[in-house]
Amino acid sequence: MRYFILILGVCFCHISEAQTLRSRTVKLMGARFDITIVAEDSLKAEKHIDDAIAEIKRIEYLISDWIDTTQVSHVNQQAGIAPVKVDQEVIALTQRALELSKLTNGAFDISFAAMEKIWKFDGSEMEMPSRAAVKKAKAKVSYRNIEIDTVQSTIFLKLKGMKIGFGALGEGYAADRCREMMLARGVKAGIVNGSGDMNTWGRKPDGKPWMIGLAHPFHRGDLYAIIPLEKSGAAVTSGSYEKFAEINGKRYSHIINPATGYPATGLSSVTVFGPSAELANGFSTSIMVLGSKKGKKLLKKFPGYTYIMATDKGKFIHSETIPLETYRVKNND
Incomplete structure (x- = not known):
């Protein structure tokens, strides 16, 4: 913006x-x-x-979640299935994001990306999403369900349908x-x-x-x-x-x-x-x-x-x- x-x-x-x-x-x-x-x-x-x-x-081409071949996209594709090996740079960025989540008691959360299918903000929305749809998507949002293995250099999203995105950190x-x-x-x-x-x-x-x-x-x-x-x-x-x-x-x-x-x-x-x-x-x-x-x-x-x-x-x-x-x-x- x-x-x-x-x-x-x-x-x-x-x-x-x-x-x-x-x-x-x-x-x-x-x-x-x-x-x-x-x-x-x-x-x-x-x-x-x-x-x-x-x-x-x-x-x-490392962290964008809208490009299918990036490491972050691979993490999202394997949500609830298996950990994904990523570069240490991605590990470090994710760790900083989780530290900020803890500091703000979840006001900041990179797993908010699971809500993107519910809220688009592209001018196409004509009505509010249903409460059931919001509740279902929100169930996939929690930084506590993001696991980082610094030894193996992997990230694992515990729940299927989870998604992380760095739209709020990547440009900065x-x-x-x-x-x-x-x-x-x-x-x-x-x-x-x-x-x-x-x-x-x-x-x-x-x-x-x-x-x-x-x-x-x-x-x-x-x-x-x-x-x-x-x-x-x-x-x-x-x-x-x-x-x-x-x-x-x-x-x-x-x-x-x-x-x-x-x-x-x-x-x-x-x-x-x-x-x-x-x-x-x-x-x-x-x-x-x-x-x-x-x-x-x-x-x-x-x-x-x-x-x-x-x-x-x-x-x-x-x-x-x-x-x-x-x-x-x-x-x-």
């Missing part, structure tokens, strides 16, 4: 003291990725972008990996934004911080805030206003509450800032389910992360460490 607008304030050309900024937009992992690199010249910048795209594609993980790869190469500045899962490093060629505009959840086309990304490189927004189902005049969020099997309510958007886009995404998704009170309590345990939330009723709540004067607000009622 396009929750962020990158505010460059420059043209994509030679800018200052042998620094060139280049950007490219591609569709990967079922999402729009905007990749921006600052390098000594255009050729090097474009090569770095090529390599970032290759890394995202590598991750996509890819953004983090690209940032790490570029920093290891000595690329001093850039941005990888996977449809709202963004990680940045360094500064613009003019020495100023990267600026992002947060899309207003209640006024389409407007920005709610313009924020400099100085201390926290990653910024992730989860929201109900870009992807949703509208049934009988009521809007339903695409973020499912694993405890009920129904869309989360109470918050319209949650933006989390911090060092990791993967973890920021996990937090923003969890808080959409937990609500603002429990969400703020959760993030107090992680001082490197801050937040801005918008309730369904139009109220904005921000972290105490984000003073009001550090960002501009438009149409804040």
Whole structure:
């Protein structure tokens, strides 16, 4: 989803003291990725972008559950049948997901993917799914039924019909990996934004911080805030206003509450800032389910992360460490 607008304030050309900024937009992992690199010249910048795209594609063909041949798809195909051997990278990502599930008491759960056949959020839904259908699908959702064998490097889903998906972590993980790869190469500045899962490093060629505009959840086309990304490189927004189902005049969020099997309510958007886009995404998704009170309590345990939330009723709540004067607000009622 396009929750962020990158505010460059420059043209994509030679800018200052042998620094060139280049950007490219591609569709990967079922999402729009905007990749921006600052390098000594255009050729090097474009090569770095090529390599970032290759890394995202590598991750996509490892963890995407909509591609039948990936390791995660094999895990889903063998649900209730047998453990599946996967790369250590997939084991590690799954372990982090399970740790987040325990931390949030199940508000975050990668096995929510079993609900995808019930809730599509693609514009095709004309009526609510039946309670029986929701109950049947929800019975397959529980992180406690995911078994990891680190010695054999296998993942096993205990119940037939179970499914795991990394839609809430994968794009952030890819953004983090690209940032790490570029920093290891000595690329001093850039941005990888996977449809709202963004990680940045360094500064613009003019020495100023990267600026992002947060899309207003209640006024389409407007920005709610313009924020400099100085201390926290990653910024992730989860929201109900870009992807949703509208049934009988009521809007339903695409973020499912694993405890009920129904869309989360109470918050319209949650933006989390911090060092990791993967973890920021996990937090923003969890808080959409937990609500603002429990969400703020959760993030107090992680001082490197801050937040801005918008309730369904139009109220904005921000972290105490984000003073009001550090960002501009438009149409804040």
